[in-house]
Amino acid sequence: MQDHIYKVVEIVGSSQTSIEDAIQQAVTRASKTLDNLRWFQVVETRGHIQDGKVHHYQVTLKIGFRLEDAARD
Amino acid sequence: MQDHIYKVVEIVGSSQTSIEDAIQQAVTRASKTLDNLRWFQVVETRGHIQDGKVHHYQVTLKIGFRLEDAARD
Amino acid sequence: MQDHIYKVVEIVGSSQTSIEDAIQQAVTRASKTLDNLRWFQVVETRGHIQDGKVHHYQVTLKIGFRLEDAARD
Amino acid sequence: MQDHIYKVVEIVGSSQTSIEDAIQQAVTRASKTLDNLRWFQVVETRGHIQDGKVHHYQVTLKIGFRLEDAARD
Amino acid sequence: MQDHIYKVVEIVGSSQTSIEDAIQQAVTRASKTLDNLRWFQVVETRGHIQDGKVHHYQVTLKIGFRLEDAARD
Amino acid sequence: MQDHIYKVVEIVGSSQTSIEDAIQQAVTRASKTLDNLRWFQVVETRGHIQDGKVHHYQVTLKIGFRLEDAARD
Amino acid sequence: MQDHIYKVVEIVGSSQTSIEDAIQQAVTRASKTLDNLRWFQVVETRGHIQDGKVHHYQVTLKIGFRLEDAARD
Amino acid sequence: MQDHIYKVVEIVGSSQTSIEDAIQQAVTRASKTLDNLRWFQVVETRGHIQDGKVHHYQVTLKIGFRLEDAARD
Amino acid sequence: MQDHIYKVVEIVGSSQTSIEDAIQQAVTRASKTLDNLRWFQVVETRGHIQDGKVHHYQVTLKIGFRLEDAARD
Amino acid sequence: MQDHIYKVVEIVGSSQTSIEDAIQQAVTRASKTLDNLRWFQVVETRGHIQDGKVHHYQVTLKIGFRLEDAARD
Amino acid sequence: MQDHIYKVVEIVGSSQTSIEDAIQQAVTRASKTLDNLRWFQVVETRGHIQDGKVHHYQVTLKIGFRLEDAARD
Amino acid sequence: MQDHIYKVVEIVGSSQTSIEDAIQQAVTRASKTLDNLRWFQVVETRGHIQDGKVHHYQVTLKIGFRLEDAARD
Structure with missing residues (x-):
C-alpha cells in the first residue's frame, strides 16, 4: 500500500x-x-431463515483494489 | 435472495x-x-432551500443488484 | 410522558x-x-425494486408504549 | 457554496x-x-401515536445558512 | 417480503x-x-475467555419474523 | 453467561x-x-424540563434475560 | 408536543x-x-481528573425548546 | 474548563x-x-470539485464557547 | 492541554x-x-441485575493522561 | 445540484x-x-508508518458525480 | 464480574x-x-486478498482483563 | 500484514x-x-482556540504495531 490509488x-x-x-x-x-x-472489510453479516434453520449467510463486504493508471474503473 | 452475489x-x-x-x-x-x-436502502435525506422553501429533495440510496456470472459490473 | 415505564x-x-x-x-x-x-422512531427506510420501479417501501420503526402496572408485555 | 461561511x-x-x-x-x-x-439534512424522523394512528410526524433537521460578514447569528 | 408486517x-x-x-x-x-x-442480522460478536482460550462465543442477533394478522406478538 | 440463550x-x-x-x-x-x-445497558439518557428545571429523567435500557428451554418469551 | 416547531x-x-x-x-x-x-438528551459525559480524582463532570446536552411564532431564536 | 457552562x-x-x-x-x-x-471539533470534511481538481474544502466544526452569566446566546 | 502528547x-x-x-x-x-x-469520557454504561435489582453498575471510560518525554507507557 | 442524478x-x-x-x-x-x-467527502484518514515516521497518508473519499442521461456508469 | 476493575x-x-x-x-x-x-468483543473483521482469494483474515478485538490491586498495567 | 498479531x-x-x-x-x-x-488511523480532530484563532490542533490516533513473540506490550 504505497503511493497507489484504490x-x-x-x-x-x-x-x-x-x-x-x-x-x-x-x-x-x-x-x-x-x-x-487487495483487501476486504466486513460491513454487515445477515442471513435468511427457513424452517427454523439458517438457510444461508449474506455478508456485505467492502473490497479494495488498486487502480491502474489509465484503466476504466 | 438465495445463493447469489450482489x-x-x-x-x-x-x-x-x-x-x-x-x-x-x-x-x-x-x-x-x-x-x-433488487433492493434499496435510504442512506441520507437532504435538500436545498430557496426563498424559504424546500426547492428539491436529495435522497442518497444504496441500491443492490444481482451480478450475472460473467458480466462486467 | 411522566413517571411511567415504557x-x-x-x-x-x-x-x-x-x-x-x-x-x-x-x-x-x-x-x-x-x-x-405513544411514539415511533424511524430506524431504517428500505424497499424492494421490481422491473426498475420501487415495488414497495419497508420502514423499520421503534414503537414505544406505556406498560400497565401488572400487564404481561 | 463557494468561499462562504455557514x-x-x-x-x-x-x-x-x-x-x-x-x-x-x-x-x-x-x-x-x-x-x-441554503440546505437541510434530516437527522431523525419520529412521531406521536394516538388511538392506534400516527397523530403527527416530527422531523429533526439540520439547516444551513450563509453568514453575512458582520451579522449577529 | 411483500406487503407483510414483521x-x-x-x-x-x-x-x-x-x-x-x-x-x-x-x-x-x-x-x-x-x-x-425470516431473516437475522448480526448486531454484536463477543465471547468469554478462560485460561487464555476462547471458552464460548456470544452472538447478538436481530431476528425478523412475519406477524400473522391477529396473533399476539 | 455460559451456553445459554438470552x-x-x-x-x-x-x-x-x-x-x-x-x-x-x-x-x-x-x-x-x-x-x-441478567444485565442492562444504557442506550439513551433523556429528560423533560419544566419551569427551567429537570422534571424527570428518562433512561432507555436494553435488558437481557436468560430464556428457559420451552418458555414463551 | 403537538403541531409546534422546536x-x-x-x-x-x-x-x-x-x-x-x-x-x-x-x-x-x-x-x-x-x-x-421542553426536553434534553445527553450527548456526551466527560470529566476532568485532578490528583487521581474526578474533579468535575462535563455533560453535553441537546436541549429542545418550542419556538414562538415570530420570536428571534 | 472548570465549573463553567458552554x-x-x-x-x-x-x-x-x-x-x-x-x-x-x-x-x-x-x-x-x-x-x-474555547475549542473546536471537526465534524465533517467535504469539498467541491471543478475541472477535476479540488476547488475548495468545506469543514464543519462544532465550536464551544463559555457562556457569560446573563448574556443572550 | 497545550503542546503535549497524551x-x-x-x-x-x-x-x-x-x-x-x-x-x-x-x-x-x-x-x-x-x-x-487529565480527563475521562464515558464510553458505555452497563450493569448486572440480581433478584430484580441493579446489583452493580459497570462504566467503561476512556482515560487520557499526559506522556512524559521518555517514560515507558 | 438541481434535479440531477448523481x-x-x-x-x-x-x-x-x-x-x-x-x-x-x-x-x-x-x-x-x-x-x-462535483463533490467529495472524507470517510477515513489513515496512514502507514516507517521507522517511526509517517510514510504516507491514505485518505478514503466518497466522490459524487452527475450521471448523464444514458451513459454507462 | 463483581466489584472489580477491568x-x-x-x-x-x-x-x-x-x-x-x-x-x-x-x-x-x-x-x-x-x-x-475475561472477555472479548469483535470490533472489525477485515482481510487481505491474493490472486482472487482470501489470503488471511484480520480480526480486531477489544479484550478485557481484570486488574490486580497494585499491578502495573 | 501477514500472520502477525498487532x-x-x-x-x-x-x-x-x-x-x-x-x-x-x-x-x-x-x-x-x-x-x-505499522499504521495509524485518525479517530478525532479537535483543537483549542485563543483570541479568536486556532491555538493548536489535537489529533487522536489509533496506532497499530506488531507484537514480538514474547515481548511485554
Missing part, C-alpha cells in the same frame, strides 16, 4: 455453509471482473 | 415533489444501465 | 404507496395487540 | 400530514428569523 | 464451537416460540 | 430523582413479568 | 458533585435566555 | 487552500459575534 | 452505589499505575 | 506529503475515467 | 483459516503477557 | 502548525517506547 466496491456474498465461505464467494466473483484486489 | 452502488436521486419521487428517480436512472436491481 | 418494540411496516403509509401499517398492526402506543 | 442550526418541524410537510414547516419557521437558508 | 426481536446465542453455531443456537431457540422467522 | 428487550424507565433511580424503575418493572434478568 | 441547542454543563447536577446546571443556564424549554 | 455551535468554514485554513476561516467568523471561544 | 486507555469501573462511584473507582485504580491523568 | 464512488488516495495532496490524488485519478465530478 | 486493550489477530482462528490467535498472544483475561 | 494504542498528538504535524508528533512519541509501528 477503489472500493461493495459486494454481498452468500453461502449455505459459513461466513467465511460467503466472504470467499464475494471475493471470487469480484476477481472475475476486477484486477488487483 | 453488488451495491450509491446513487443520489432528487425531486421537487417528494422523498418517494427522489427515490424513484434514482432507481429509474440506475435501471437504465444496471440489470437485476 | 417498552419499545421494533416493527417493520411495508407499503406500495409511500413511506408514511408503511409507517401507518406498522402502527396499525402493533395497535392490534399492544395498548397505550 | 452556520447550521437544528430545528424540529411537525405535521399531521406527511414527512415532507413537517420538513417544510421547519424550513418556513427558520426562514422567518434567519436569512440565506 | 417484528424484530433481539436474541443472544452462544456456542463453544463457532460463530455460526452460536447464530444457529439463537435461531433454533427463537423458532420454538415464534413462527415465520 | 433475549434482549428495550425498556424506558423514568424518575424525578436520578438516572440510577430511573434505571432501577425500569429493572423493577421488567422483573415483574420476566424471569432471569 | 429548536435544539447544544449546551455543556459541569459540576463537581454529580452527572445530574451538571445536567441541571446546563438547563438552569439555558432557561435564563431561552423560553419554553 | 454552548456549542456548528459552523462550516471553507477555503481553497487547505483544511487548516477552512478551520481557521470558521473560527475567525465565529469570533466576530461570539466571545470566549 | 495516551488514552480504556478502563471499566464498577460500583454497587452509583454511576459516579463506578467512574471514581476506575479513575482511582488508573491513578495507581499511571501519572498525569 | 453516483457516488469510494476512492482511496495516498500521498507522502499531506492529507490535502492525498485527496487531490484521488480526485485526479477519478477524473481520468469519470466526468462531471 | 482494563480493555485492542488486539488484531490474523489467520489463514477462519475468523474464529484469528480471534483465538489474538487471545493466545494477549494471554502471554496479560493475566485474568 | 496491538492498537490510542495517542493524542498536538501541534500549533497543522494536522499533519500533530499526527507526526503522536507517531514520534509512540516510536520512542514502542517498536514495529
Whole structure:
C-alpha cells in the first residue's frame, strides 16, 4: 500500500455453509471482473431463515483494489 | 435472495415533489444501465432551500443488484 | 410522558404507496395487540425494486408504549 | 457554496400530514428569523401515536445558512 | 417480503464451537416460540475467555419474523 | 453467561430523582413479568424540563434475560 | 408536543458533585435566555481528573425548546 | 474548563487552500459575534470539485464557547 | 492541554452505589499505575441485575493522561 | 445540484506529503475515467508508518458525480 | 464480574483459516503477557486478498482483563 | 500484514502548525517506547482556540504495531 490509488466496491456474498465461505464467494466473483484486489472489510453479516434453520449467510463486504493508471474503473 | 452475489452502488436521486419521487428517480436512472436491481436502502435525506422553501429533495440510496456470472459490473 | 415505564418494540411496516403509509401499517398492526402506543422512531427506510420501479417501501420503526402496572408485555 | 461561511442550526418541524410537510414547516419557521437558508439534512424522523394512528410526524433537521460578514447569528 | 408486517426481536446465542453455531443456537431457540422467522442480522460478536482460550462465543442477533394478522406478538 | 440463550428487550424507565433511580424503575418493572434478568445497558439518557428545571429523567435500557428451554418469551 | 416547531441547542454543563447536577446546571443556564424549554438528551459525559480524582463532570446536552411564532431564536 | 457552562455551535468554514485554513476561516467568523471561544471539533470534511481538481474544502466544526452569566446566546 | 502528547486507555469501573462511584473507582485504580491523568469520557454504561435489582453498575471510560518525554507507557 | 442524478464512488488516495495532496490524488485519478465530478467527502484518514515516521497518508473519499442521461456508469 | 476493575486493550489477530482462528490467535498472544483475561468483543473483521482469494483474515478485538490491586498495567 | 498479531494504542498528538504535524508528533512519541509501528488511523480532530484563532490542533490516533513473540506490550 504505497503511493497507489484504490477503489472500493461493495459486494454481498452468500453461502449455505459459513461466513467465511460467503466472504470467499464475494471475493471470487469480484476477481472475475476486477484486477488487483487487495483487501476486504466486513460491513454487515445477515442471513435468511427457513424452517427454523439458517438457510444461508449474506455478508456485505467492502473490497479494495488498486487502480491502474489509465484503466476504466 | 438465495445463493447469489450482489453488488451495491450509491446513487443520489432528487425531486421537487417528494422523498418517494427522489427515490424513484434514482432507481429509474440506475435501471437504465444496471440489470437485476433488487433492493434499496435510504442512506441520507437532504435538500436545498430557496426563498424559504424546500426547492428539491436529495435522497442518497444504496441500491443492490444481482451480478450475472460473467458480466462486467 | 411522566413517571411511567415504557417498552419499545421494533416493527417493520411495508407499503406500495409511500413511506408514511408503511409507517401507518406498522402502527396499525402493533395497535392490534399492544395498548397505550405513544411514539415511533424511524430506524431504517428500505424497499424492494421490481422491473426498475420501487415495488414497495419497508420502514423499520421503534414503537414505544406505556406498560400497565401488572400487564404481561 | 463557494468561499462562504455557514452556520447550521437544528430545528424540529411537525405535521399531521406527511414527512415532507413537517420538513417544510421547519424550513418556513427558520426562514422567518434567519436569512440565506441554503440546505437541510434530516437527522431523525419520529412521531406521536394516538388511538392506534400516527397523530403527527416530527422531523429533526439540520439547516444551513450563509453568514453575512458582520451579522449577529 | 411483500406487503407483510414483521417484528424484530433481539436474541443472544452462544456456542463453544463457532460463530455460526452460536447464530444457529439463537435461531433454533427463537423458532420454538415464534413462527415465520425470516431473516437475522448480526448486531454484536463477543465471547468469554478462560485460561487464555476462547471458552464460548456470544452472538447478538436481530431476528425478523412475519406477524400473522391477529396473533399476539 | 455460559451456553445459554438470552433475549434482549428495550425498556424506558423514568424518575424525578436520578438516572440510577430511573434505571432501577425500569429493572423493577421488567422483573415483574420476566424471569432471569441478567444485565442492562444504557442506550439513551433523556429528560423533560419544566419551569427551567429537570422534571424527570428518562433512561432507555436494553435488558437481557436468560430464556428457559420451552418458555414463551 | 403537538403541531409546534422546536429548536435544539447544544449546551455543556459541569459540576463537581454529580452527572445530574451538571445536567441541571446546563438547563438552569439555558432557561435564563431561552423560553419554553421542553426536553434534553445527553450527548456526551466527560470529566476532568485532578490528583487521581474526578474533579468535575462535563455533560453535553441537546436541549429542545418550542419556538414562538415570530420570536428571534 | 472548570465549573463553567458552554454552548456549542456548528459552523462550516471553507477555503481553497487547505483544511487548516477552512478551520481557521470558521473560527475567525465565529469570533466576530461570539466571545470566549474555547475549542473546536471537526465534524465533517467535504469539498467541491471543478475541472477535476479540488476547488475548495468545506469543514464543519462544532465550536464551544463559555457562556457569560446573563448574556443572550 | 497545550503542546503535549497524551495516551488514552480504556478502563471499566464498577460500583454497587452509583454511576459516579463506578467512574471514581476506575479513575482511582488508573491513578495507581499511571501519572498525569487529565480527563475521562464515558464510553458505555452497563450493569448486572440480581433478584430484580441493579446489583452493580459497570462504566467503561476512556482515560487520557499526559506522556512524559521518555517514560515507558 | 438541481434535479440531477448523481453516483457516488469510494476512492482511496495516498500521498507522502499531506492529507490535502492525498485527496487531490484521488480526485485526479477519478477524473481520468469519470466526468462531471462535483463533490467529495472524507470517510477515513489513515496512514502507514516507517521507522517511526509517517510514510504516507491514505485518505478514503466518497466522490459524487452527475450521471448523464444514458451513459454507462 | 463483581466489584472489580477491568482494563480493555485492542488486539488484531490474523489467520489463514477462519475468523474464529484469528480471534483465538489474538487471545493466545494477549494471554502471554496479560493475566485474568475475561472477555472479548469483535470490533472489525477485515482481510487481505491474493490472486482472487482470501489470503488471511484480520480480526480486531477489544479484550478485557481484570486488574490486580497494585499491578502495573 | 501477514500472520502477525498487532496491538492498537490510542495517542493524542498536538501541534500549533497543522494536522499533519500533530499526527507526526503522536507517531514520534509512540516510536520512542514502542517498536514495529505499522499504521495509524485518525479517530478525532479537535483543537483549542485563543483570541479568536486556532491555538493548536489535537489529533487522536489509533496506532497499530506488531507484537514480538514474547515481548511485554
